[in-house]
Amino acid sequence: MTAVIASFAQVTMVVLGAPLLVGVMRQVRARMEGRVGAGVWQPWRDLRKLFRRQPITPVGTTWAFRTAPLVLVGTTLVVAATIPLLTTTTALDRAADLFAVVGLLSVGTVVLALAALDTGTAFGGMGASREMTVLALVEPTILVAVFALSARVGSTNLGQLVDATLHNPLQVMSPASLLAAAALLVVTIAETGRLPVDNPSTHLELTMLHEAMVLEYSGADLGLIELAASMRLTLLLGLVASLFTPWGIATSLAGLPLALLAFAAKVTVLAMVLAAAEVLLAKLRLFRVPELLAGSLVLALLAATTSFFLA
Amino acid sequence: MIDHIQALHLAAGVFLLTAVGALWRRQLPAKVRLLVVQGVALAAMIGIIGAQRADLELLAVALGLGVLRAGVMPALIRRALVPLPQEQRETRPVVDVATSLLAAALLTLLAYAVTRPLVALDPTPITAVLPVAVAVVLIGFFTLTTRRRALSQMVGFLLLDNGITATAFLAAGGIPLVVEVGVSFDVLLIVLVLQMLTRRLRATVGTTDLNELRELRD
Numbered sequence: 001m002t003a004v005i006a007s008f009a010q011v012t013m014v015v016l017g018a019p020l021l022v023g024v025m026r027q028v029r030a031r032m033e034g035r036v037g038a039g040v041w042q043p044w045r046d047l048r049k050l051f052r053r054q055p056i057t058p059v060g061t062t063w064a065f066r067t068a069p070l071v072l073v074g075t076t077l078v079v080a081a082t083i084p085l086l087t088t089t090t091a092l093d094r095a096a097d098l099f100a101v102v103g104l105l106s107v108g109t110v111v112l113a114l115a116a117l118d119t120g121t122a123f124g125g126m127g128a129s130r131e132m133t134v135l136a137l138v139e140p141t142i143l144v145a146v147f148a149l150s151a152r153v154g155s156t157n158l159g160q161l162v163d164a165t166l167h168n169p170l171q172v173m174s175p176a177s178l179l180a181a182a183a184l185l186v187v188t189i190a191e192t193g194r195l196p197v198d199n200p201s202t203h204l205e206l207t208m209l210h211e212a213m214v215l216e217y218s219g220a221d222l223g224l225i226e227l228a229a230s231m232r233l234t235l236l237l238g239l240v241a242s243l244f245t246p247w248g249i250a251t252s253l254a255g256l257p258l259a260l261l262a263f264a265a266k267v268t269v270l271a272m273v274l275a276a277a278e279v280l281l282a283k284l285r286l287f288r289v290p291e292l293l294a295g296s297l298v299l300a301l302l303a304a305t306t307s308f309f310l311a
Numbered sequence: 312m313i314d315h316i317q318a319l320h321l322a323a324g325v326f327l328l329t330a331v332g333a334l335w336r337r338q339l340p341a342k343v344r345l346l347v348v349q350g351v352a353l354a355a356m357i358g359i360i361g362a363q364r365a366d367l368e369l370l371a372v373a374l375g376l377g378v379l380r381a382g383v384m385p386a387l388i389r390r391a392l393v394p395l396p397q398e399q400r401e402t403r404p405v406v407d408v409a410t411s412l413l414a415a416a417l418l419t420l421l422a423y424a425v426t427r428p429l430v431a432l433d434p435t436p437i438t439a440v441l442p443v444a445v446a447v448v449l450i451g452f453f454t455l456t457t458r459r460r461a462l463s464q465m466v467g468f469l470l471l472d473n474g475i476t477a478t479a480f481l482a483a484g485g486i487p488l489v490v491e492v493g494v495s496f497d498v499l500l501i502v503l504v505l506q507m508l509t510r511r512l513r514a515t516v517g518t519t520d521l522n523e524l525r526e527l528r529d
Binding site: 170173174175176178179182290291294295297298299301302305306309 | 317320321323324325327328331335407408409412413415416419420423439442443
């Protein structure tokens, strides 16, 4: 019962908090660039506006285009219920396996790429092919990075990983976990389409990755995709926060409100740092992106080797 | 509190990470900054071993090495960099960056493979770090051979030397002070000579790209 309540709290928090997190990031950017900014509630206002509008499906598109936003949001919600954000024992704890979570996130990306191909436009195909290139490098990096952490615990269950760090907090300072943290941060940035891999605030056709895929969506469908994108950002940042700074995470029902506060604080700080870094960065040339991702793959690989040999 | 072993392993992690970072970055000033961090990590590793053994000599060596590797040598490279505003980037390395990063991963695995018998001789938490030092030696050598700019090659040389120093301290548990001082001055002299050579090169040829040097002149 406790686990069900905790999972429910996690999903509610992620759904309600994710657009706010994006709002905070935009606000930080705006302030640092000397603009007033639209306020942290602007993403929610945008979503409300989009949900009221009628979605339009382009002529000639099939079910792949129509179901993609629903599948994307659905897989993201399952991940939100599964991974340890507020508590180490979620209702789907048995499924909180690393491979399952990465698989679920990839299903969302693949479905969106299929939908982009389904529209038959040049931009859709271009965006889909770019996104798949990024995914092909991101996925092994996440897997190898969490391998480095799980070699010590002897399990790929995310709940147990967080639990182990909670009981032995100094493990965070080991070289393996630092390298894994660096690798995971890079792939989080790539997977959520933020600078320097992709620029979430432009529609400049030659450089788009994520935005190129969702170009044909409108109305409520676009709203769902935007919501899912912000949720994925929150989930990945939350996963990094839980794996490397698990303090405050609840082990019982009473600890849930405190865990909520701790989680919100951790993810907000992480997002603000990310947003501040984005102000100082320019987007990488597309052909340099694999270089960055190969770098993070190497970091993950080094993390795995050091965790094996310095154990 | 973090105990000695964890601190040592942490410093070793930073040591390896900065070596990979120096291979990754194209900007020469960024490479030099990484070299500073690596010098601090090296000094920290030796200082931690010294503190654990309560060995004052080792602590003094750590301090001296820290000043030399994190202060003097990066400053020398930086001084050589200032008159070369158009050569702040490693534009076309012999092996491109993505491939060299994968090579670095393979070199690290190789380092682990070849040091296993050495670690097995005396399996303590200190010798367990030995593969990291050997990996930095290999990565430094790789940087030295695959970068075109004279200053990047100097960075590679210093990585190599940091790795050799770390190997010496981790494998032998410290070397006599006289030897260490001698080696350090040697390296300092090499860097000074290379810096001078880079300037001469720039003055006569107009670039520090060593691949441009095709023929002998008098």
